[in-house]
Amino acid sequence: MRTVWVIxxxxxxxxxxxxxxxxxxxxxxxxxxxxxxxxxxxxxxxDVVRSDGSPDSLARYxxxxxxxxxxxxxxxxxxxxxxxxxxxxRAHASQGFVVLGIDQGESAKVAADYARGRGxxxxxxxxxxxQYGRAYAAEGLPTSVLVDRSGHVxxxxxxxxxxxxxxTLVSPVxxxx
Amino acid sequence: xxxxxxxxxxELLACGLVLAQIAFxxxxxxHTWQYALALAVLGWLLMLAVTRSRGALxxxxxxxxxxxxxxxxxxxxxxxxxLRIARAPGTIAPIPDIGAAAxxxxxxxxxxxxxxxxxxIRRRNHRDILVTAGSRRxxxxxxxxxxxxxxxxxxxxxxxxxxxxxxxxxxxxxxxPFLLFRTxxxxxxxxxxxxxxxxPAGNRTVKAVxxxxxxxxxxxxxxxxxxxxxxxxxxxxxDASSNRxxxxxxxxxxxxxxxxxxxxxxxxxxxxxxxxxxxxxxxxLALGALLIVVGIVGSLLQPDDGAMRExxxxxxxxxxxxxxxxxxxxxx
Numbered sequence: 001m002r003t004v005w006v007i008x009x010x011x012x013x014x015x016x017x018x019x020x021x022x023x024x025x026x027x028x029x030x031x032x033x034x035x036x037x038x039x040x041x042x043x044x045x046x047d048v049v050r051s052d053g054s055p056d057s058l059a060r061y062x063x064x065x066x067x068x069x070x071x072x073x074x075x076x077x078x079x080x081x082x083x084x085x086x087x088x089x090r091a092h093a094s095q096g097f098v099v100l101g102i103d104q105g106e107s108a109k110v111a112a113d114y115a116r117g118r119g120x121x122x123x124x125x126x127x128x129x130x131q132y133g134r135a136y137a138a139e140g141l142p143t144s145v146l147v148d149r150s151g152h153v154x155x156x157x158x159x160x161x162x163x164x165x166x167x168t169l170v171s172p173v174x175x176x177x
Numbered sequence: 178x179x180x181x182x183x184x185x186x187x188e189l190l191a192c193g194l195v196l197a198q199i200a201f202x203x204x205x206x207x208h209t210w211q212y213a214l215a216l217a218v219l220g221w222l223l224m225l226a227v228t229r230s231r232g233a234l235x236x237x238x239x240x241x242x243x244x245x246x247x248x249x250x251x252x253x254x255x256x257x258x259x260l261r262i263a264r265a266p267g268t269i270a271p272i273p274d275i276g277a278a279a280x281x282x283x284x285x286x287x288x289x290x291x292x293x294x295x296x297x298i299r300r301r302n303h304r305d306i307l308v309t310a311g312s313r314r315x316x317x318x319x320x321x322x323x324x325x326x327x328x329x330x331x332x333x334x335x336x337x338x339x340x341x342x343x344x345x346x347x348x349x350x351x352x353x354p355f356l357l358f359r360t361x362x363x364x365x366x367x368x369x370x371x372x373x374x375x376x377p378a379g380n381r382t383v384k385a386v387x388x389x390x391x392x393x394x395x396x397x398x399x400x401x402x403x404x405x406x407x408x409x410x411x412x413x414x415x416d417a418s419s420n421r422x423x424x425x426x427x428x429x430x431x432x433x434x435x436x437x438x439x440x441x442x443x444x445x446x447x448x449x450x451x452x453x454x455x456x457x458x459x460x461x462l463a464l465g466a467l468l469i470v471v472g473i474v475g476s477l478l479q480p481d482d483g484a485m486r487e488x489x490x491x492x493x494x495x496x497x498x499x500x501x502x503x504x505x506x507x508x509x
């Protein structure tokens with residue numbers, strides 16, 4: 001009789017232990033990821049259009065070092081950052097570097113007029129459904145994401161950067177590849 | 178025989194209570210002490226039945242039921258509370274608990290109207306698990322369920338017809354035109370999903386309240402005939418600087434309305450939220466169920482071996498008695 005009790009007790013303890021080992025314990029809340037958390041991940045790409053209406057996407061720039069810049073014309077820090085982005089683009093374009101300005105949620109005409117007025121020459125993409133903004137976990141505008149030649153995120157940056165900060169971010173990636 | 182029937186009944190009751198955790202996954206009842214007590218009582222009854230059982234095969238089925246009870250107790254008592262993860266389309270939610278990340282599929286106004294979006298669970302060195310709305314997938318002692326929730330894809334335009342960026346400063350995705358309605362507000366005695374967004378270029382903030390087609394019919398507002406049977410949003414548009422309301426309006430899914438100097442249009446539909454519920458571990462449950470079935474079927478097919486032994490013992494005693502009587506007779 002005692003043996004039966006021991007066996008039954010052992011079964012219960014074993015089942016409890018296995019279940020606890022396989023998945024028990026308190027469940028932690030999920031972590032909200034910002035752009036900085038994307039380092040090393042494949043860079044998301046969506047088919048959108050350029051400000052002139054031609055189709056374009058990040059994937060088309062595979063093989064180049066790309067600084068994705070999420071922006072909007074109403075965003076003051078985005079406007080302040082634009083001249084530095086243009087200088088960076090011109091300085092490194094010959095090394096296989098491109099700045100991809102992806103306007104978030106505005107009409108193509110608004111973005112194109114603004115870029116033309118500021119003498120911007122790098123490609124401006126129109127993301128009217130704000131897909132890039134969500135995929136890159138943007139917590140504000142501007143948000144910049146550096147993508148290497150293999151299409152992986154090197155670093156995600158929330159907020160405005162100076163030209164010096166951009167150089168510090170981009171130069172090692174251009175040199176290493 | 179009566180004891181055996183009572184044992185089978187207890188086994189079935191225990192299995193029913195434990196399987197309810199899978200059928201009604203995510204219900205908070207399974208983490209209460211009352212549920213645990215009910216299972217513990219059934220476990221105690223099963224252990225009593227084990228000690229009284231005379232058939233080896235039937236004892237096996239009782240031990241199987243004990244395994245099921247232990248599995249149910251473990252997930253109810255030790256299993257973590259249900260986790261609900263609502264994310265904007267095209268975003269990723271890390272889930273450290275199960276060593277995975279949930280990829281919420283991209284969506285378009287058309288896809289949310291159809292409600293066919295899915296969630297992909299990715300784990301290192303494992304196959305992807307696709308969870309579509311309404312489907313259920315086991316992941317160890319967790320059950321992954323995609324619950325269809327109301328969602329709105331919002332588009333906003335200026336008076337001049339230029340598209341305006343939609344932001345959600347307090348939402349889980351800043352640059353998302355998808356409203357997930359994670360909170361509810363009581364309006365006229367009914368709970369309604371509510372959300373909000375900002376239009377920085379237009380200096381506006383907007384509060385949006387979701388109404389089902391039945392609720393729209395009770396609103397007594399003038400909507401175009403084409404909007405009959407469609408859900409609708411009630412918009413309350415504010416000046417972002419003064420926080421003063423500039424107007425309230427209702428528009429059905431897919432129709433545009435102008436309030437406070439901005440034109441608003443929303444496509445309403447559904448998008449899944451991921452529910453991760455603790456359930457009994459399926460392998461342990463399967464083992465317990467197998468022992469129950471083998472034990473019960475085996476004891477039904479075979480003559481009652483315990484009763485056999487008992488009757489054999491009686492027969493032996495009877496023969497023994499007869500022999501002694503015979504011997505006495507011969508002696509006499």
